[in-house]
Amino acid sequence: MGLAGSGLCVYPAEGDREMIKAVGVAKDYRVGLRALNDVCIDITKGEFVFIVGPSGSGKSTFLKLITKEEDPSAGEIHVAGKNLARLPRWRVPFLRRNVGCVFQDFKLLPNKTVFQNVAFGLQVIGKPKGVISQQVPQILELVGLGEKLTRYPDELSGGEQQRVSIARAFVNRPLILLADEPTGNLDPATSVGIMRLLDRINRTSTTVVMATHDHAIVDSMRRRVIELEDGEVVRDQTRGIYGVGT
Amino acid sequence: MGLAGSGLCVYPAEGDREMIKAVGVAKDYRVGLRALNDVCIDITKGEFVFIVGPSGSGKSTFLKLITKEEDPSAGEIHVAGKNLARLPRWRVPFLRRNVGCVFQDFKLLPNKTVFQNVAFGLQVIGKPKGVISQQVPQILELVGLGEKLTRYPDELSGGEQQRVSIARAFVNRPLILLADEPTGNLDPATSVGIMRLLDRINRTSTTVVMATHDHAIVDSMRRRVIELEDGEVVRDQTRGIYGVGT
Amino acid sequence: MRIRYFLAETVNNLRRNALMAIAATSTVAISLLLLGGVQILGMIVGNITDGWEARIEISGYLRSNATSGEVRDLEADLAQMPEVEEVIYVSERQALEEYRSDFEDDPALYEGLRVGDLPASLRIALTDARYTEEVATRIEGAPGLDDVEFGGGLVRRLLQVNSLLRSITFVLSVILMVAAAALIANTIRLGIYARRDEIGIMKLVGATNWFIRIPFMLEGLVAAFAGALIAVGIVAGANAVLFSRIGDAVPILSSAFSFSTEEMVTMLGALIGVGALVGLVGSAMAMRRFLEV
């Protein structure tokens, strides 16, 4: 089963440092509606990876597979050495605590303030109140929202909501940070700030996978770039740029 | 009242061709929470205007004033020669039919398909079924979603949702097209396509106001650029670029 | 064209929000079922009290030596009183037969009796039980009449109880009407609350309030109507199947549980009307606050 449709994959020996591994992964949302096709990707611990590709090429779908928001139709996904298909349902929340996620549509809780939204990421792992009331304002300060702790999401601008989502994703220092278009609603200056933050987080050996359309960022960081097109990996470059066509 | 806080404004004589006019506009979401301050902007019929500025500088707020989603706390907004403060409530829907809007968060109807979402923009103005079933697929083809007419919004990628929002905004050929970050979730190639579309629409004398962070687009189009910072107009350039700082 | 749009919209929404449609329908069904139940209770109480009151009669026992002339005069007198509905002459033989059939289960009670042991009487039915005392005193001591009998204080108390029972069932049905309306309105309000964003988006795209409201109201109407039909079906079914059985099983209750088709149809029609109205108006009202965008 793990080999279905994976004829094109070359398997590296599974190492200790392997964080995310996709083997011959395909995803059909419905019959005949293929979002990913025969994707093989290995990401080692501490890597910083950009996923690029046109709109609808399967970037978000790939990230959703890593958090087990979706299950692959074929192939296997391993995260931190564990095959997600074999992960029992009650373990899924624990996986997600180790995989921080900045969602493309933010996914903030509408009935919680900025502070409470970010604190929620710590509350689920049972952090004591003292830690929360110290760390949350700190991280919100980092993303430039130090003044807006008591606002509700619908009282924020698009970019501010996006930054709350970013703060929530790494407030609990996850092993892996997935960021889906985290700068889509941010001006270049703020984007640079966020990228510095991601870079700093990455230096503490957190694995970062970021789907993006921002070629200025990709080009300036010169990190590994994986390009998807129509659900297939068409490029995997160690020190890549956004794209040849642009 | 119209003069409140407008000490800095210079009023051009009101002309026929004036489409959007903000006179000394301020917006306080709550007491002490000022999103716009003494904004004076005149946009004539057929203009193409970029609104730029850092995250939280008031771009979306300005657009919301034009559709009367929010009311200014001080100053006046005129659209197509009408003072919005004096517009009776039952006339607001008619204003909004003339002001197409691409929302930063898309605002698609979750229980309607892509086709139905776009068709809704025509149904509200009472267009007959024949026109709808002809124009909607056509415009969706233009934004590259010709194949996805029967999908529901939660079955689309972020960029695809954004394009549905764009299609809905100009399917009924509004007088004014407001676009709030319409390319935030689009790859450069698709963005260029969308910008070409906006340009074409603009050439049919539709006034286009677009809030954006995408400096590549702003720089390549060389149109009028209004820059906001902390709710104030800090630059208004006829053939501008994204910014000096970046 | 508009109408076709509204209908298509309604069908689509009911399909896409099946959970809400089911919740609304079942709430309406349950509420109206309760309301219908109380109506039926009211009808039963009405039947019983009517029965009781109809059975309040004055018996004028005749002397055994009363002449037929005296009896005829008395009958004529009574017949002309406006309060009197009917006067029936019960002969000594008839009295004995009635007594026998009343106690047919206990032959011991009538074994020794023969014709003449029980007196003949005039049985006087009144147009309204209220006049009982008045009429009784009026004829008392008339020639040929031995004794006048009626419930006396008991009648008065019975009338009191009856009117109390009727008020109680009336109050109950008003309370239930209000309760049913509140329950249905609650459900509809929550259903619309779940879709407040949708309403806001429609407004921002330039839809007028009525354009938004009509499909929601039609949805409420359809859901409520379906619920009302279910409730009415159950009540009508219970009437057809259950109540007649109760009447057969316990003959004393058969009159209490028999309703005229007309009153049944009126009641069920009212149920449907109330349901549909609450669905329609409830949706419109519930939307108000979400339409202010």
Add this chain to the structure above:
Amino acid sequence: MRIRYFLAETVNNLRRNALMAIAATSTVAISLLLLGGVQILGMIVGNITDGWEARIEISGYLRSNATSGEVRDLEADLAQMPEVEEVIYVSERQALEEYRSDFEDDPALYEGLRVGDLPASLRIALTDARYTEEVATRIEGAPGLDDVEFGGGLVRRLLQVNSLLRSITFVLSVILMVAAAALIANTIRLGIYARRDEIGIMKLVGATNWFIRIPFMLEGLVAAFAGALIAVGIVAGANAVLFSRIGDAVPILSSAFSFSTEEMVTMLGALIGVGALVGLVGSAMAMRRFLEV
């Protein structure tokens, strides 16, 4: 720490979703009020039928020439029967006085009577109305006894009616229990449906099902508990204020409308229990399908 989080969360949610909290609370209040109403109805029916049955007695009318020895023998005989609860001797004078007080509104009816016109009797109360016929036939024809009276077939019918009434109220309260649960569950389900996105987000951020579920369940519990308190308050108030008035106004009903504190407290406690349980379980059940992300 966890507990403090859950409580804070519950309070916050109730505040931010006031509309839903109010809807849930009022639905619970109305549903339980109806349930309480039927319980009270059941208690009234119980009181009435108990009263009726308690009043079923056998009267053994004594011959005017019965010797006191005969009477004493008869009394002793009866007293030893296990079905007999009490035997009371009613003298000729007492019989007349009772008759007078029964018809005190109609002096005409007893004016001519004097002591001796009405016979003395033994009034026999039974442990259960079911034994009436058996005991009556057993003593019939005993020396000194003139006649034995009891309702006869009427008693049988009354017992039948009583048991029917009791079953009807029982069935009604079961139906209402189910209806109340369904109504409350519907409301809670809709409330949670309105917040399905929230639940999905919590799951994606790594919250376990229980971590998400508990605040929602506490919310349901608080709303339902508040509703139950309102319902209980209204029922208790009606009991304290209204029912005693009805008893005063219509003495015949005063026994029907008087409930022991104990049965009242049990009933109200049960209402609160049912409400809280449905709130708690309803929330948990309603969440199930939204937790599968």
